[in-house]
Amino acid sequence: MIRNITLGQYLPGKSVMHRADPRTKIIITMLFMIVLFIIDSIWALLGALVFVAAAYWISKIPIKYAIKGIRPILFIILFTVVINMFMTDGKTLVDLGFARITDQGLLRAAIVSLRVFMLITSASVMTYTTTPIMLTDGIEKLLKPLKKVKFPVHEMAMMMTIALRFIPTLIDETDKIMKAQAARGADIGTGNLLERAKSFIPILIPLFVSSFRRADDLAIAMEARCYRGSKGRTSMRVLKYGKVDVAILVAFCIICAGILLVHYML
Amino acid sequence: MKGSPLEKKALDDISLEISSGEFIALIGHTGSGKSTLVQHLNGLLKVDEGEITVAGMKTKGKALKELRKKVGIVFQYPEHQLFEETVYKDIEFGLLKQGIEEKERHKKICETASILEINDEILYKSPYEISGGQKRRAAIAGILVLEPEILVLDEPAAGLDPSGTRELFDIVTTLYKEKNITVILVSHSMELVADYAARIIVMSEGKIHSDGTPAEIFMQGAELERIGLGIPEITKLMNALKKYNKDIKQDIFSVDEALKEIIRLMGRGK
Numbered sequence: 001m002i003r004n005i006t007l008g009q010y011l012p013g014k015s016v017m018h019r020a021d022p023r024t025k026i027i028i029t030m031l032f033m034i035v036l037f038i039i040d041s042i043w044a045l046l047g048a049l050v051f052v053a054a055a056y057w058i059s060k061i062p063i064k065y066a067i068k069g070i071r072p073i074l075f076i077i078l079f080t081v082v083i084n085m086f087m088t089d090g091k092t093l094v095d096l097g098f099a100r101i102t103d104q105g106l107l108r109a110a111i112v113s114l115r116v117f118m119l120i121t122s123a124s125v126m127t128y129t130t131t132p133i134m135l136t137d138g139i140e141k142l143l144k145p146l147k148k149v150k151f152p153v154h155e156m157a158m159m160m161t162i163a164l165r166f167i168p169t170l171i172d173e174t175d176k177i178m179k180a181q182a183a184r185g186a187d188i189g190t191g192n193l194l195e196r197a198k199s200f201i202p203i204l205i206p207l208f209v210s211s212f213r214r215a216d217d218l219a220i221a222m223e224a225r226c227y228r229g230s231k232g233r234t235s236m237r238v239l240k241y242g243k244v245d246v247a248i249l250v251a252f253c254i255i256c257a258g259i260l261l262v263h264y265m266l
Numbered sequence: 267m268k269g270s271p272l273e274k275k276a277l278d279d280i281s282l283e284i285s286s287g288e289f290i291a292l293i294g295h296t297g298s299g300k301s302t303l304v305q306h307l308n309g310l311l312k313v314d315e316g317e318i319t320v321a322g323m324k325t326k327g328k329a330l331k332e333l334r335k336k337v338g339i340v341f342q343y344p345e346h347q348l349f350e351e352t353v354y355k356d357i358e359f360g361l362l363k364q365g366i367e368e369k370e371r372h373k374k375i376c377e378t379a380s381i382l383e384i385n386d387e388i389l390y391k392s393p394y395e396i397s398g399g400q401k402r403r404a405a406i407a408g409i410l411v412l413e414p415e416i417l418v419l420d421e422p423a424a425g426l427d428p429s430g431t432r433e434l435f436d437i438v439t440t441l442y443k444e445k446n447i448t449v450i451l452v453s454h455s456m457e458l459v460a461d462y463a464a465r466i467i468v469m470s471e472g473k474i475h476s477d478g479t480p481a482e483i484f485m486q487g488a489e490l491e492r493i494g495l496g497i498p499e500i501t502k503l504m505n506a507l508k509k510y511n512k513d514i515k516q517d518i519f520s521v522d523e524a525l526k527e528i529i530r531l532m533g534r535g536k
């Protein structure tokens with residue numbers, strides 16, 4: 001019932017993007033987001049769009065799949081488009097009486113929607129091509145300097161790993177409970193707002209209970225294996241920064257410089 | 267997930283007819299599509315191709331609500347669905363959804379509770395305070411109280427001890443005989459299946475592998491082992507004994523039958 005969420009899911013593959021070090025991908029994604037907020041001209045944004053499309057092409061992610069992932073945020077994009085279209089001053093193109101569409105408005109709408117669109121799609125490339133475990137490994141390594149100021153980097157990464165690990169499990173569990181309650185005649189998400197909220201109780205309570213039970217089981221299992229936090233722990237997967245990663249990073253920097261150049265020139 | 271690289275066909279080319287009043291067992295290896303198949307019976311899952319008719323209704327659209335009244339599915343580990351403050355209220359949930367009156371509800375709940383041997387003390391406890399076996403029965407009561415015409419049990423014995431399993435199956439058998447309902451049992455315990463079901467459907471890799479009486483199914487021991495199943499232990503034993511005594515009957519699937527057969531042969535030996 002709720003399994004059709006493709007946003008943020010890992011898609012197994014063997015492309016360069018799949019093989020790249022998670023740290024590279026995290027850094028690139030973060031830098032790209034900053035770039036997206038700096039650039040403000042439509043041409044620079046279109047350039048960035050080409051870059052995102054290229055990233056999808058290199059990672060061999062089916063376009064259909066990617067589009068499905070955007071669906072949940074389509075409303076937000078449409079909303080910003082409409083707001084920007086009508087709320088910006090400029091030369092009037094269409095006058096509806098109560099509101100008007102201006103040329104500046106259209107431009108702003110295009111810029112803002114492109115930006116939101118790319119924020120999601122670029123971050124998705126990372127999650128599509130990186131397993132959650134690799135992602136948290138990368139984050140742990142990147143945040144390592146913070147250990148000097150007593151920040152519990154390892155513990156935080158472990159929490160993230162566990163949280164990510166249990167998302168599919170919880171989705172399955174929710175699905176099962178929803179079905180079990182539906183089989184008893186529960187209508188989920190129908191009626192007025194209050195009824196709708198109430199209809200989630202038979203799902204949420206068992207879900208909470210099972211989450212606590214799972215957390216408890218996991219804690220025991222971890223203790224039984226002598227888990228004591230980061231002290232003296234080595235990693236099974238050792239991240240290695242290779243030539244490919246340097247190449248990707250350099251290529252990315254050049255592309256970003258190009259996009260920024262377009263932005264400052266126009 | 268249709269159209270994605272993760273797409274997988276769970277069921278393929280299934281053509282199956284189940285008459286009302288049958289006691290059917292669905293067996294198969296993990297991932298053979300048993301659970302997927304039973305979820306189609308009340309429209310929890312919808313078919314991508316083909317169609318299903320249950321109790322004269324197609325499993326789609328407006329008929330669904332009516333259909334779910336007729337088909338009761340007890341999922342694996344049904345105790346995970348308990349959520350109310352008391353067992354009583356939890357059993358009541360489905361009845362409330364059907365809009366049945368207070369008095370009628372009370373009558374039905376008490377009836378079901380007595381069938382499942384849930385006493386009053388448990389009835390007013392929180393479902394999180396009672397034991398595992400009691401939880402299981404409480405959850406099953408939540409389905410049985412709706413008086414389904416078709417009762418689907420998905421691995422009802424998983425995690426129960428042997429006596430709990432027997433108790434549960436005796437209850438189901440009584441219900442089956444007294445109320446004349448159709449029972450579909452999903453299991454991979456060959457012993458249970460041999461003891462209770464009159465017809466067995468074997469599933470393998472999303473397809474129906476074979477369909478017949480326990481005798482017909484368990485005769486093909488080697489074939490069953492190939493698809494990751496087996497035959498009841500007692501049948502294995504009797505097959506082994508057959509080497510020493512050719513008179514032993516071949517279709518023995520329960521300890522009781524084996525006992526009778528051994529007594530018969532010993533009696534004749536004297």
